[in-house]
Amino acid sequence: MEAAVSYVKDGGDLRDTELRLGLPGTEAPEKPAAPSTRGSKRALQEDGDMESRAKSRPLAVDCGEAPAAKTQIVGWPPIRSYRRNSFPPRKVEAEAEAEAAGLYVKVSMDGAPYLRKIDLKVYKGYKELREAIDNMFKCFTQGEVSRKEGCSSGSESAITYEDKDGDLMLVGDVPWEMFISSCRRLRIMKGCEVRCLRTRQYS
Amino acid sequence: MREERSDMSEDEDGGGGVEQKERWGPSHGGGGGGCGSAKSRGGVWTDPPPPFSDQVLENVLENVLQFLVCRRDRNAASLVCRSWYRAEAQTRGELFIGNCYAVSPRRATDRFRRVRSVVLKGKPRFADFSLVPLGWGAHFSPWASAMATAYPWLERICLKRMSIADYDLSLLAFSFPFFKDLTLICCDGFGTLGLAVIAEKCRHLRVLDLIEAYLEEEEEDEVVDWVSKFPQTTTSLETLGFDCVVSTVNFEALEALVARSPALRQLRVNHHVTVDQLFRLMVRAPQLTHLGTGSFGHPAALALQGDVMEHDADLVSAFAASKSIVSLSGFRDVASQYLPAIYPVCANLTTLNCSFAEITADELKPVIHHCHNLQKFWVLDTVRDEGLQAVAATCKDLRELRVFPLNATEDSEGFVSDVGLAAISQGCRRLRSILYFCQQMTNKAVITMSKNCQELVVFRLCIMGRHLPDHLTKEPMDEGFGAIVMNCKKLTRLAVSGLLTDKAFGYIGKYGKSIRTLSVAFAGDSDVGLRYVLEGCPKLQKLEIRDSPFGDPALLSGIHQYYNMRFLWMNSCKLSIRGCNDVAQRLPRLIVEVIRDRPEADDETVEKLYMYRSLAGPRNDAPPFVMIL
Numbered sequence: 078m079e080a081a082v083s084y085v086k087d088g089g090d091l092r093d094t095e096l097r098l099g100l101p102g103t104e105a106p107e108k109p110a111a112p113s114t115r116g117s118k119r120a121l122q123e124d125g126d127m128e129s130r131a132k133s134r135p136l137a138v139d140c141g142e143a144p145a146a147k148t149q150i151v152g153w154p155p156i157r158s159y160r161r162n163s164f165p166p167r168k169v170e171a172e173a174e175a176e177a178a179g180l181y182v183k184v185s186m187d188g189a190p191y192l193r194k195i196d197l198k199v200y201k202g203y204k205e206l207r208e209a210i211d212n213m214f215k216c217f218t219q220g221e222v223s224r225k226e227g228c229s230s231g232s233e234s235a236i237t238y239e240d241k242d243g244d245l246m247l248v249g250d251v252p253w254e255m256f257i258s259s260c261r262r263l264r265i266m267k268g269c270e271v272r273c274l275r276t277r278q279y280s
Numbered sequence: 281m282r283e284e285r286s287d288m289s290e291d292e293d294g295g296g297g298v299e300q301k302e303r304w305g306p307s308h309g310g311g312g313g314g315c316g317s318a319k320s321r322g323g324v325w326t327d328p329p330p331p332f333s334d335q336v337l338e339n340v341l342e343n344v345l346q347f348l349v350c351r352r353d354r355n356a357a358s359l360v361c362r363s364w365y366r367a368e369a370q371t372r373g374e375l376f377i378g379n380c381y382a383v384s385p386r387r388a389t390d391r392f393r394r395v396r397s398v399v400l401k402g403k404p405r406f407a408d409f410s411l412v413p414l415g416w417g418a419h420f421s422p423w424a425s426a427m428a429t430a431y432p433w434l435e436r437i438c439l440k441r442m443s444i445a446d447y448d449l450s451l452l453a454f455s456f457p458f459f460k461d462l463t464l465i466c467c468d469g470f471g472t473l474g475l476a477v478i479a480e481k482c483r484h485l486r487v488l489d490l491i492e493a494y495l496e497e498e499e500e501d502e503v504v505d506w507v508s509k510f511p512q513t514t515t516s517l518e519t520l521g522f523d524c525v526v527s528t529v530n531f532e533a534l535e536a537l538v539a540r541s542p543a544l545r546q547l548r549v550n551h552h553v554t555v556d557q558l559f560r561l562m563v564r565a566p567q568l569t570h571l572g573t574g575s576f577g578h579p580a581a582l583a584l585q586g587d588v589m590e591h592d593a594d595l596v597s598a599f600a601a602s603k604s605i606v607s608l609s610g611f612r613d614v615a616s617q618y619l620p621a622i623y624p625v626c627a628n629l630t631t632l633n634c635s636f637a638e639i640t641a642d643e644l645k646p647v648i649h650h651c652h653n654l655q656k657f658w659v660l661d662t663v664r665d666e667g668l669q670a671v672a673a674t675c676k677d678l679r680e681l682r683v684f685p686l687n688a689t690e691d692s693e694g695f696v697s698d699v700g701l702a703a704i705s706q707g708c709r710r711l712r713s714i715l716y717f718c719q720q721m722t723n724k725a726v727i728t729m730s731k732n733c734q735e736l737v738v739f740r741l742c743i744m745g746r747h748l749p750d751h752l753t754k755e756p757m758d759e760g761f762g763a764i765v766m767n768c769k770k771l772t773r774l775a776v777s778g779l780l781t782d783k784a785f786g787y788i789g790k791y792g793k794s795i796r797t798l799s800v801a802f803a804g805d806s807d808v809g810l811r812y813v814l815e816g817c818p819k820l821q822k823l824e825i826r827d828s829p830f831g832d833p834a835l836l837s838g839i840h841q842y843y844n845m846r847f848l849w850m851n852s853c854k855l856s857i858r859g860c861n862d863v864a865q866r867l868p869r870l871i872v873e874v875i876r877d878r879p880e881a882d883d884e885t886v887e888k889l890y891m892y893r894s895l896a897g898p899r900n901d902a903p904p905f906v907m908i909l
Contacts, residue, residue: 159492164638
């Protein structure tokens with residue numbers, strides 16, 4: 078269902094793809110660490126590189142007061158990316174970890190070059206989730222121009238999710254608990270598709 | 281793992297002090313050009329000097345100065361008088377530039393005319409931790425161009441944290457017919473194409489050493505088979521290190537290269553080289569002294585087929601035949617069944633780097649038990665305190681220990697602790713350098729180390745959770761670090777962590793008289809902390825601080841010191857534009873860079889500051905997110 082290319086490795090290093098404070102990136106992107114990753118598969122390696130690019134963005138550095146215990150600080154502990162990226166957890170273990178530790182789901186935004194991952198358990202409700210997502214993808218919505226023809230509004234967007242049946246649903250309809258138990262991934266839709274979805278919902 | 285000289289950490293060499301010996305005092309508006317005593321020889325500028333005797337003197341001087349190797353000594357000699365300045369400039373063979381922006385390439389090449397070896401450093405160290413945005417600078421190109429014309433006899437280049445393009449490597453290859461050594465540490469920007477040109481064109485190449493370089497990402501069809509490009513005749517290769525290269529190399533070509541390189545002593549292969557491929561290489565090169573073992577395992581697919589077991593005996597015999605091996609590294613994907621194969625060389629090992637191998641204490645013990653002569657040991661914390669105790673029991677001559685974390689996050693389970701540190705300090709009394717990552721620590725263990733290990737030159741302790749106190753007493757870690765600076769009289773490099781108050785900085789300022797490099801993170805209470813350091817540590821060269829509550833007053837308290845330092849880095853502290861401007865105005869030869877890689881909440885805050893002395897003035901290659909005050 079997803080048109081955007083997935084840049085985050087499946088079952089990748091979950092610890093490093095958590096929600097961050099601040100903007101994910103601006104006009105000065107971080108140097109992507111090109112690690113000496115294990116395995117020779119180019120795809121895997123590229124994903125790993127992109128992942129590290131995503132995680133090494135210049136983010137807001139927290140001066141000691143981390144509101145959520147899981148917030149990662151850029152460049153701390155001080156390990157070179159070369160070393161950091163040399164220990165990707167094995168796929169099976171990572172999935173087990175996901176089961177146990179948190180509800181990590183991918184978040185994509187139409188037109189954004191990379192995806193994010195968030196832990197749904199961290200949020201208490203829809204409002205927090207929306208705020209967090211807005212924050213995460215803020216840099217991509219600034220000055221965004223709608224590329225699709227015939228769309229009069231480029232800034233209209235809706236958060237949708239894919240549930241365990243594989244259907245694309247609009248976020249906000251069901252109670253929060255039910256939502257986090259059935260949500261598999263999130264997608265922020267923009268422009269025309271949003272209108273289509275809305276009409277589909279109500280027709 | 282590098283020899284001391286090319287380690288470039290400067291913690292153990294005689295360097296320090298000013299690289300380019302120009303006057304730095306703030307009262308000298310023109311710090312460049314002359315030695316201070318030009319004034320005392322007032323007549324020399326107008327009267328023609330007696331030609332014969334001065335000429336003889338300079339010739340004699342040149343012959344003598346050739347023996348002076350240490351750059352600090354050379355800097356001192358160049359200050360004696362104009363004649364000595366000239367003679368020294370003519371005889372300096374190795375040019376060391378600690379900050380590529382401190383002097384312009386032209387100025388350096390104008391002064392030193394007969395350089396054979398260049399060492400050049402670029403980005404600040406915090407660039408390793410993603411704190412310096414891409415495109416910040418440290419481009420090798422202008423230096424490459426300047427040297428290409430000025431130093432046709434150049435033999436050796438060593439670069440650290442520089443951005444190098446394939447084109448630059450190409451320029452090197454074509455400009456220096458006698459080129460022998462290329463060492464690149466933590467550099468980026470180039471790829472296999474650049475390597476190919478070097479391999480092909482540098483016919484006298486002895487050393488090609490890539491250490492934690494970040495090669496450009498290349499598609500399958502972009503990767504160049506650089507190993508095949510070496511001359512087909514016998515080569516003069518002595519060192520080939522490519523363990524950081526992510527792409528596969530042509531193994532057949534590599535094997536053939538090793539076979540026709542009789543001088544090869546150091547070989548570090550990347551993780552794509554499997555253990556049976558390694559065996560074949562070892563058979564070709566039994567004279568190796570330094571071996572980087574690559575994966576030291578097999579790709580998962582092969583292992584499942586079960587036909588890998590037969591290589592065990594071969595591997596052991598290969599190690600047994602390699603009587604010269606003193607250094608082992610690699611083990612990127614180690615299958616623990618292969619570890620025992622290295623037993624034959626353990627007794628001779630002075631360096632063992634298994635810091636990419638997730639081995640347990642039980643797997644380590646039988647190996648370390650044989651390593652009586654080990655001096656340098658890099659390991660992952662998966663060996664736990666128990667593994668470190670085994671190290672302490674056997675490696676009595678250990679000089680350098682680095683314990684890296686498997687999970688480099690704040691809330692991961694800690695595998696090593698104060699117990700391991702204390703054990704090491706008990707067993708390894710000759711320890712000079714330690715880097716230790718842990719999740720919990722006590723003052724007591726650190727104090728014990730300060731008393732047992734009097735030879736400590738480098739002490740870097742990283743308690744990964746921010747602001748963590750002594751886990752038993754719950755007190756700040758002030759006393760522990762205080763003891764280190766107090767008792768370890770030879771200490772030149774210190775990195776602190778854990779919960780620290782201004783008191784800790786008071787100790788550093790009071791006792792840290794030899795400290796040259798200091799790294800601070802998430803520490804201190806107020807401006808006073810930084811003040812203590814800037815006012816108390818006369819030898820301070822490199823100061824890097826992050827996320828600590830130091831503001832403008834603290835910054836200003838170091839005005840007297842900044843010309844004596846190579847750089848100051850501060851991020852996420854309490855600095856403002858006003859304070860930074862103040863410094864910039866008072867110290868015209870100091871380059872004050874404010875890095876703005878994300879939109880600030882307000883224009884006043886300075887999120888990232890990088891300041892360094894320079895003869896070259898503000899650089900002209902600064903990207904838009906760098907503001908030079």
